[in-house]
Amino acid sequence: MTVTAAAAAQTCRTIPNRVRERAERTPDRICMRQKRFGIWQGITWREYWEQAGLVAHGLAALGIGAGDRVAIHSENRPEWLYTDVGAVAIRAISVGLYATNPPAEVAHLLRDSGARVLVAEDQEQVDKALAVLEQCPDLERIVYLEPRGVREYGHPALMPFSELLDRGREHARSHPSLLDEAAAGATADDVVTLIYTSGTTGPPKGAMLTARNVDFATQVLALGPGLYDPPPDESDVTLSYLPLCHVVERAATIWVNAGAGTTVHFAESIDTVVSNLHEVQPTLFFGVPRIWEKIHAAIHSRMGGASPGKRLAFRASMALARRIGDELVRHDGTHTARSRALYALGYPLLFRALRDRIGLRKVRAAGSGAAPVAPEVLRFFFGIGVVIREAYGMTENSAVATGNRRGRVKLGTVGEPHDGTELRLAPETGEILTRHPGNFAGYWNRPDKTAEVLEPDGWLHTGDVGEWVDGSHVRIVDRIKDVIITAGGKNVAPSEIENALKASAFIKEAVVIGDRRRYLTALIGIELDSVGDWAQRRRIPYTTYRDLTEKTEVLTLVQGVIKEVNTGFARVENVRKFRMLPKELDHDDGELTATQKVRREQLQDRFGELIEDMYNDTTKFAGGDLTGVHS
Secondary structure (H helix, E strand, O other), X not given: OOEOOOOOOOXXXXXXXHHHHHHHHOOOOEEEEEEEOOEEEEEEHHHHHHHHHHHHHHHHHOOOOOOOEEEEEOOOOHHHHHHHHHHHHOOOEEEEEOOOOOHHHHHHHHHHHOOOEEEEOOHHHHHHHHHXXXXXXXXXXXXXXXXXXXXXXXXXOEEEHHXXXXXXXXXXXXXXXXXXXXXXXXXXXXXXXXXXXXOOOOOOOEEEEEHHHHHHHHHHHHHOOOOOOOOOOOOOEEEEOOOOOOHHHHHHHHHHHHHHOOEEEEOOOHHHHHHHHHHHOOOEEEEOHHHHHHHHHHHXXXXXXXXXXHHHHHHHHHHHHHHHHHHHHHOOOOOOHHHHHHHHHHHHHHHHHHHHHOOOOOOOEEEEOOOOOOHHHHHHHHHOOOOEEEEEOOHHHOOOOEEOEOOEOOOOOOOXXXXXXXXXXXXXXXXXXXXXXXXXXXXXXXXXXXXXXXXXXXXXXXXEEEEEEOOOEEEEEEEHHHOEEOOOOOEEOHHHHHHHHHOOOOEEEEEEEOOOOOOEEEEEEEOHHHHHHHXXXXXXXXXXXXXXXXXXXXXXXXHHHHHHHHOOOOHHHOEEEEEEOOOOOOOOOOOEOOOOOEOHHHHHHHOHHHHHHHHOOOOOOOEEEOOOEEO
């Protein structure tokens, strides 16, 4: 089946254009807030454009022009936006780096992109850049945002952000028409940013997004009835916490903000998301599955240690929430008279206080993407009044493919193709292909890799296997490369099993193994906070993460979770044995991508002994099977 819709024809508008227009139309309106000294400080549209303009002129003073690359290595903060918008305003290309990128990856990204200027947040990021500077022949300047620990370095490549702005002021006085001239010369085919892929199957590749790509994504996500319905407007509040070099956060924080005029709040860090949510109470919130799972696990863990009276009230409320959730699922996310009555009963009892505590009391539209979420987790949030709409997109199509719309939410699907989007499934493989103005221009300096995913007629191969549900909605089966073919020739999608396991408050990571094997096994990583709290309540002593994973009681706990999940799958999809990961997976160790996706090949190499232990009928490592537990 192919879904088509004609995109509205209009002149391509860049993000700098949109920011500038808002600065002229509503100069004193707050467009973003950052927490300083414990207080949320507002930034107006006028200030946003002024700062972006100074950065643009400062970069120009350093010799940056059309087509040059400007890298940003920082957590989410206003300067990220100033640099991104400022670079694009003079037709340069922005390149985002994850704050967690280790030096080797920093070297690859800077060298591959040929970045001439790097804006680094603090001493940690500056140290990484200086350590690999000799490997990056194009890098000329490192502009740092935080001077602490850096100001005494004395390296000739270093420059404080304040000096960049000062140079920008001086340049603006002598070149007052720079931004107008750059805007006049800009074209829809200008590459405005390189967004590097997560690198699950090799070195990250730079996806080239053009002004046309970004404009299309802005129209769909900020101005059309897509994931947020009705579309966002100036009354909406958001929280920026995912890395800005990821396409999803770039869209939510920069593109939607400029297109719809929302007010962005920058989380203090990824670790403070829950507390910042409580303070900000956003009206729009997009979370990756890990965030929804973490909130879900934290609620159940906290209630596990509550007083008997509170636990009783919680169980009663959850029974009510399950009934509400089931009713909403049956009616595509729309309330019925019955569900409204049940919600009115549960709201003053628990739902209001619970939603306020987790920061979702005011949310009118919630979304999830980047990976599937376990249906049990979605039902829970449905039940407390937060209908999460799953969506689908990727870097290569500017995060635009499908989304569940209000009143048409089908659990377990990623929704319907967005307006202006063509989507079809390859007849033989079921691979999802998309075609629309948001499809990228290709991989930076990798025409061979571009040819593998982008057809001459514009169809993009996503690498994901999908299937139609009710002829309108798409369900993601798994990544083509991750589908397991057992020794018996059965095809198994591991992500469905893994997500069911991770729906447990006690399991953080689950990696199903079994390609060309007789049966399925799993590597399990526990949720340290939840399992640690569970162990303390039972007076089970432990010292380290590894020590906790080796406790017989914990192995029995995990075994129970796996047995319960197995009941929901066919026998060939049952996990027969498991082994406990001896450590939390880490990006620095190469086990996770910067977006916290598991690098399966690296994981199987690193923990090969644990895997073989499950297939050699040995018991050298902590784990269990369906008939007993051993360590």
